Amino acid sequence: MRVIWLIALREYIENVRTRGFWLGVLLIPVIFAGIFLFSARLAENAPVRHYVLIDQSGQYEEAVASAIRREHQRRILQSFTRYIQQYRRPDADLPSVSADQASSQIDRFLNDAGSQEIATLDQWLSNGGLDNARQMAEPYLRDDAPPFEAPREQFVAVPPPEPVDPTASPEQIVEQMRPWLNDEQRLRVDGESVRLFALILIPDGVEEQIMVPGSEGLQPRAEGEGVQFWTGNLTDTRLPNAIEASINRNIREQAFAERGIDVSAVQNIQRMRLPLTRLDPGQEEGEESVSMADTFRQWAPIGFVYLIFISLMQSVQYLLSNTIEEKSNRIIEVLIASVTPNELMMGKLVGIGMSGITTIIAWLLSFFVFIRLYQSVETAMIAQVLDVLLGSDLIPWFIFYYLSGYALYAGIFLAIGSLCNTLKEAQSLMMPLMLILIIPIISMGFIAQDPNGTLARVMSWIPLFTPFSMMNRAAAQPPVFDLIGTSLLLLASVVLVLWLSGRVFRQGVLRTGQPPRLLELWRMMRARPS
Amino acid sequence: MNDPVLSLQDVTKTYGDFTAVSEVSFSIPHGSIYGFLGPNGAGKTTIIRMILDILRPDSGQIAVLGHDSAMAVRNRIGYLPEEKGLYKKMKVWAIISYFASLKGLDRKTAKRRAHELLEKYGLADFAEAKVESLSKGMGQKVQVISAIAHDPELIILDEPFSGLDPVNQEVLEQLIRDIASEGRTIIFSTHIMQHAERLCDRLLLITGGRKIFDGTVSEARSIIPRRVTLQTATDITHLQSLPGVLAVHRNEEEDDAGEPTWDLHLEEHSDPQSILRLCFEQNMALTRFDYTRASLHDVFVHLVGHDAGEQTFR
Numbered sequence: 001m002r003v004i005w006l007i008a009l010r011e012y013i014e015n016v017r018t019r020g021f022w023l024g025v026l027l028i029p030v031i032f033a034g035i036f037l038f039s040a041r042l043a044e045n046a047p048v049r050h051y052v053l054i055d056q057s058g059q060y061e062e063a064v065a066s067a068i069r070r071e072h073q074r075r076i077l078q079s080f081t082r083y084i085q086q087y088r089r090p091d092a093d094l095p096s097v098s099a100d101q102a103s104s105q106i107d108r109f110l111n112d113a114g115s116q117e118i119a120t121l122d123q124w125l126s127n128g129g130l131d132n133a134r135q136m137a138e139p140y141l142r143d144d145a146p147p148f149e150a151p152r153e154q155f156v157a158v159p160p161p162e163p164v165d166p167t168a169s170p171e172q173i174v175e176q177m178r179p180w181l182n183d184e185q186r187l188r189v190d191g192e193s194v195r196l197f198a199l200i201l202i203p204d205g206v207e208e209q210i211m212v213p214g215s216e217g218l219q220p221r222a223e224g225e226g227v228q229f230w231t232g233n234l235t236d237t238r239l240p241n242a243i244e245a246s247i248n249r250n251i252r253e254q255a256f257a258e259r260g261i262d263v264s265a266v267q268n269i270q271r272m273r274l275p276l277t278r279l280d281p282g283q284e285e286g287e288e289s290v291s292m293a294d295t296f297r298q299w300a301p302i303g304f305v306y307l308i309f310i311s312l313m314q315s316v317q318y319l320l321s322n323t324i325e326e327k328s329n330r331i332i333e334v335l336i337a338s339v340t341p342n343e344l345m346m347g348k349l350v351g352i353g354m355s356g357i358t359t360i361i362a363w364l365l366s367f368f369v370f371i372r373l374y375q376s377v378e379t380a381m382i383a384q385v386l387d388v389l390l391g392s393d394l395i396p397w398f399i400f401y402y403l404s405g406y407a408l409y410a411g412i413f414l415a416i417g418s419l420c421n422t423l424k425e426a427q428s429l430m431m432p433l434m435l436i437l438i439i440p441i442i443s444m445g446f447i448a449q450d451p452n453g454t455l456a457r458v459m460s461w462i463p464l465f466t467p468f469s470m471m472n473r474a475a476a477q478p479p480v481f482d483l484i485g486t487s488l489l490l491l492a493s494v495v496l497v498l499w500l501s502g503r504v505f506r507q508g509v510l511r512t513g514q515p516p517r518l519l520e521l522w523r524m525m526r527a528r529p530s
Numbered sequence: 531m532n533d534p535v536l537s538l539q540d541v542t543k544t545y546g547d548f549t550a551v552s553e554v555s556f557s558i559p560h561g562s563i564y565g566f567l568g569p570n571g572a573g574k575t576t577i578i579r580m581i582l583d584i585l586r587p588d589s590g591q592i593a594v595l596g597h598d599s600a601m602a603v604r605n606r607i608g609y610l611p612e613e614k615g616l617y618k619k620m621k622v623w624a625i626i627s628y629f630a631s632l633k634g635l636d637r638k639t640a641k642r643r644a645h646e647l648l649e650k651y652g653l654a655d656f657a658e659a660k661v662e663s664l665s666k667g668m669g670q671k672v673q674v675i676s677a678i679a680h681d682p683e684l685i686i687l688d689e690p691f692s693g694l695d696p697v698n699q700e701v702l703e704q705l706i707r708d709i710a711s712e713g714r715t716i717i718f719s720t721h722i723m724q725h726a727e728r729l730c731d732r733l734l735l736i737t738g739g740r741k742i743f744d745g746t747v748s749e750a751r752s753i754i755p756r757r758v759t760l761q762t763a764t765d766i767t768h769l770q771s772l773p774g775v776l777a778v779h780r781n782e783e784e785d786d787a788g789e790p791t792w793d794l795h796l797e798e799h800s801d802p803q804s805i806l807r808l809c810f811e812q813n814m815a816l817t818r819f820d821y822t823r824a825s826l827h828d829v830f831v832h833l834v835g836h837d838a839g840e841q842t843f844r
Binding site: 003006007010017326328329331333334335336339340510 | 579582584585600601604607609610611613614615616617618619620628629631632633637673676677
């Protein structure tokens with residue numbers, strides 16, 4: 001026991017001192033924080049896109065302009081919603097008179113913004129937009145709230161460049177505009193050279209191409225029909241979507257008007273809705289409604305599966321390279337003269353296991369520190385969710401599956417390490433195992449969607465996959481039979497694997513030369529301890 | 531105290547068809563320096579591994595410090611393997627202390643011992659250095675120190691001199707004498723005869739997995755006759771009739787200065803002075819008179835013969 005502890009301690013200390021270990025510990029949180037901060041910054045600084053609109057029909061210019069205004073207002077609404085969520089005064093601090101009414105008003109606003117964006121946007125616009133919203137929200141903001149900064153206009157109209165004749169035929173216009181569309185030439189806007197994002201070309205007589213269901217006009221669309229939206233950027237579809245929606249609304253409103261239907265009545269009818277509440281039968285009465293935290297709790301196991309996977313990968317790699325180092329340096333011979341192979345193996349298992357746990361704790365700690373330091377709507381939500389998580393029964397399961405999974409794979413990898421003299425030799429033996437390890441990661445999504453389905457159940461009963469699959473299912477109340485059965489099978493496999501690995505390890509560590517063939521390996525497993 | 535530190539009885543070890551060690555028996559008394567000699571591939575390392583219970587013999591008995599298995603007394607044994615290696619990233623004192631603590635010293639004592647020994651063998655300045663920064667010889671010294679740091683009663687050194695420069699070989703020889711003078715038993719294997727000659731009380735010579743000699747150094751020397759080399763123009767074949775002279779040969783290989791060279795093989799304990807006296811009486815013109823005791827090297831070559839070159843390497 002004492003010797004195992006000594007070996008474990010040395011493995012741990014030496015591992016923790018390597019640069020690779022710290023890289024692993026720091027890299028994940030840095031990447032995480034980086035992505036988080038970067039994407040937030042990116043959203044704030046989305047590039048301004050310049051477009052040219054040539055409306056030969058003379059009917060839809062206003063509709064397009066309003067589509068773009070609306071898109072801009074939508075962004076303002078979004079960012080204002082975030083602003084309120086972030087700087088809202090805690091309810092208790094509200095002036096008592098208006099507390100009830102006020103919080104319900106602002107709650108309704110937030111709720112609507114979350115669930116019914118289009119309706120809220122219409123309401124927002126008809127209520128006077130930002131100025132009005134500011135007034136409404138003002139009393140409920142914290143005293144230290146900075147003034148709200150509206151996002152910039154994202155789509156800016158520019159006149160067509162000089163040589164282009166807006167009255168020419170559509171084909172000619174596109175031909176003339178091609179250098180700008182292909183970014184071979186740049187536009188001058190306010191003395192700055194900017195890139196053309198899109199050309200919106202509405203040819204004369206476009207209204208004849210309106211498709212009316214039930215009439216003969218409904219034919220397969222030919223290319224270049226209708227409104228033409230020319231752009232080299234195929235990924236940003238906000239502008240074409242907004243324009244299409246706006247023009248179509250315009251057309252429909254005209255059609256309503258032609259038939260003598262009250263447009264505002266139609267709009268109101270379109271805004272009617274019956275809310276849908278998601279309920280969870282597993283919860284106490286009165287708490288069945290599915291909250292954000294509940295959803296997260298369902299998905300959290302996936303995070304844990306990833307955590308097990310990454311940490312396992314890191315640990316077994318280290319076990320392998322470390323055993324091979326001892327073998328190729330012949331340190332193993334001194335060690336084997338001092339301790340039994342089993343003690344050596346267990347010592348390594350424990351030592352590297354401890355450093356794996358250290359890594360996980362370091363990751364979780366830095367995660368906590370990050371969400372404490374960097375306060376925003378998202379992190380506040382994550383913090384809430386974490387509180388839920390820490391109180392749940394997922395944590396004990398995670399610990400169990402992590403440790404047993406580690407012991408299982410570490411045993412196998414130690415045996416491989418003991419058979420090889422170089423990492424190169426080890427890699428060929430590792431390949432099949434790595435492929436096996438990838439299977440639970442691939443199937444993770446399917447299992448999460450159908451946690452008690454056939455795939456999930458079958459995988460749970462394969463010991464190599466049990467830690468991953470059962471962790472994946474942990475939040476979905478798997479049948480007790482599965483829970484206990486797979487755990488027992490897993491524990492039995494861990495014992496068996498460690499016992500067999502011990503035999504292979506004992507003989508492997510003194511081997512020189514090529515790794516053994518399968519038959520020889522079988523003999524090693526069956527050999528009496530020498 | 532009178533029990534042997536180590537004894538082997540008819541120990542055999544085979545690898546498949548290859549017999550690495552065949553029916554080797556010997557025993558080592560307490561407090562001696564014992565040399566394992568033999569050509570490459572003779573089975574020295576296999577015997578050492580069996581002594582340490584790293585390998586199990588196929589047949590035969592091994593008793594170490596009164597026990598069947600070295601594992602039972604592993605804390606009383608120190609071992610330096612043939613192929614030397616240390617953890618590259620560890621500090622020198624830490625590695626010595628680690629091995630000592632694996633051998634039963636508590637961590638505090640192990641650390642103190644490490645620093646003491648480094649001080650004693652002139653490596654105190656390197657205590658904090660990492661192993662990878664050491665030269666090969668220095669690393670080997672560190673490894674020898676880590677083999678003895680726990681104060682073992684039996685120390686087994688497999689090829690301790692290989693890779694060391696002459697100065698460091700001398701340091702190591704001194705270290706071995708030091709330890710031996712404290713009443714510890716040392717076994718070392720080598721194929722460099724001078725070390726064995728200078729250090730060993732007793733020798734075990736093996737080749738092809740078989741023991742071919744076991745005894746003291748002077749017993750080994752007596753295996754091949756003493757020799758007197760004369761260089762003279764006179765024909766001296768008649769000296770063969772002298773008492774104590776076994777044979778006289780003309781040594782053509784050494785006929786360098788024109789005059790013939792003669793080898794006289796003498797009986798053990800015969801007096802070379804009598805030959806010299808006779809030469810003077812007969813007025814022989816001697817250009818050279820050499821009296822050499824047989825070196826261990828000669829014994830080795832004599833016993834192992836030319837088979838050594840044909841050993842299967844393992």
